[in-house]
Amino acid sequence: MTSEGSSVNDRSEMDIESLLGAAAFGTLTAEEASGLMAYLATSDAARAELAQLRVIAGVLPLLTDEREPSPGLRGRIEQAVRATPHTEQREAGLPLTTTSSAESETVRPLEFSTQLAPTPIEKAPGWRNYVWALAASLLIAVLAGVMLDRIFLQAADDDLEGRETIAFELTLPTPVDDLSAELTYDPDRQLFVLETENMPAAPDGQIYQVWLIDGVGPRPVGVMVDSTFALAANRDEYAAFAITVEPAPNGSPAPTTTPFFVAELAPADADA
Amino acid sequence: MPEQNDIDFIQATAQGDADALMSLYDRYNRLAFGLAYRILGNPSLAEEAVQDAYLQVWNRAASFDISRGSNVRGWLMTIVHNRSIDIRRRDIDHKPAHVPLEDAEHRLSVPDVWNDVSANLTQEAMRSAVATLPQDQRRAIELAFFEGLSHGEIAEQEQTPLGTIKGRMRLGLRKLRTVLVDQYVSPDGLDHDVDRGHFRTEVG
Structure with missing residues (x-):
């Protein structure tokens, strides 16, 4: 290698290493993150420094003053978690997976068509536009012959516990036998519960991520790791509940695929 | 009966104990x-x-890797921080979300001693x-951490x-680390490499 080449490489390394501070804060752009990821794969020293810096960034919350949240917050969180069952396969120290290994042997991950989602979804100026765009994309997908497993349109129906059943559209690329799902909302507890049966695993390296969508755009509200997903939120503040397929294990800050599950959240009295 | 520690709680949470x-x-x-509240300025x-963060903990408790340390508090606060920055950029600043280096997480590892030290740091010690x-390093760190600004956004705001x-940003974090190492990691009984700034790494 020439000295000039070494100089260029050194300068390039210095440039990429200068990103380590921002990387510790998690404030990289997509392009920067991509470049740094590639560099980290080749540099033990850079990985070590990033690990060091992240530890330090991780204790910066101690600089804040403690504050008392409202008394109701504890109850809202507790209601939501108690409505979400855990699988027995979860054990501390093991990586989070969407299904157990036993399930993986018998359940074939879905292969979602990218035809439905050629580009990431951008924030829409108004949520209604977003809903109709989704509806239109689903309709186009049907007309284009994309294989749809089934479409559920469940009529609103109050159950004995006062929970309201919310209609939704579920679009899967391949048939799934005995798949069922129900989305309910408890207005008293402001709690959504999505219960599914025989839901196939997300594709390898991906996970189902749930979104609530308002006038600003999609808000990430969690990933599905069980057949049941519970969420404490006020239905009146949102226009839709949607699910997309995103990178595992934590999902994405914004949707990168078209939702395969969409429920419009019209006011409760509008469902009657 | 001994008081339960954070590890006990996170392990029980991972097994479905609400x-x-x-x-x-x-x-x-x-x-x-x-x-x-510091990040968002809106209760x-x-x-x-906070609610989103705790629900993430509920759904992801099993992903807490005890072998990499015992700092449950730090892990929880990282989730709260990330969620708060996401909300701030989306609802307040109307800026695109940052891109996490998720794939790098499993490749990064630090000695247990550091997680233990960070788990026991006090507010006074950090301050x-x-x-x-x-001052300029402190401000860069605060803008990045509490306002979620990228270095480009900080440069523009500070006209620097x-x-x-x-x-x-990088030098400030490194100096913070040096100060904390000098203060909390004694050469006796703890990892001497830490004092010299050589963290062990595990390559995934």
Whole structure:
């Protein structure tokens, strides 16, 4: 290698290493993150420094003053978690997976068509536009012959516990036998519960991520790791509940695929 | 009966014990809400961030890797921080979300001693350590951490060259680390490599 080449490489390394501070804060752009990821794969020293810096960034919350949240917050969180069952396969120290290994042997991950989602979804100026765009994309997908497993349109129906059943559209690329799902909302507890049966695993390296969508755009509200997903939120503040397929294990800050599950959240009295 | 520690609670949470999660809430809700409020400046949004964070903990408790340390508080606050920054950029600043280096997480590892040290740091210790930083480094760190600004956004806001901002962020964190190492990691009984700045790494 020439000295000039070494100089260029050194300068390039210095440039990429200068990103380590921002990387510790998690404030990289997509392009920067991509470049740094590639560099980290080749540099033990850079990985070590990033690990060091992240530890330090991780204790910066101690600089804040403690504050008392409202008394109701504890109850809202507790209601939501108690409505979400855990699988027995979860054990501390093991990586989070969407299904157990036993399930993986018998359940074939879905292969979602990218035809439905050629580009990431951008924030829409108004949520209604977003809903109709989704509806239109689903309709186009049907007309284009994309294989749809089934479409559920469940009529609103109050159950004995006062929970309201919310209609939704579920679009899967391949048939799934005995798949069922129900989305309910408890207005008293402001709690959504999505219960599914025989839901196939997300594709390898991906996970189902749930979104609530308002006038600003999609808000990430969690990933599905069980057949049941519970969420404490006020239905009146949102226009839709949607699910997309995103990178595992934590999902994405914004949707990168078209939702395969969409429920419009019209006011409760509008469902009657 | 001995008091349960954070590891007990996170392990129980991973096995579906909602009471354990709520114990973590009772222990850290003030710190979590304080952090979210500092970032968001709005109690309603801050509670949304805290609620989302605890639900993430409920859904992801099994991903807490005890072999990499015992700092449950730090892990929880990182989740609160990330969620708060996401909300701030989306609802307040109307800026695109940052891109996490998720794939790198499993490749990065630090000695247990560091997680233990960070788990036991006090607010006073952190404040005194940060006070040793030059003002420009401190401000760069605060803008990045509490306002979620990228180095480009900080450079623009501060009307300072981008390279300078990158340097301040990196150097500031490194200096903080040095100060904390000097203060909390004695050469006796703990990893001497830590004092010399050589963290072990595990390549995934």
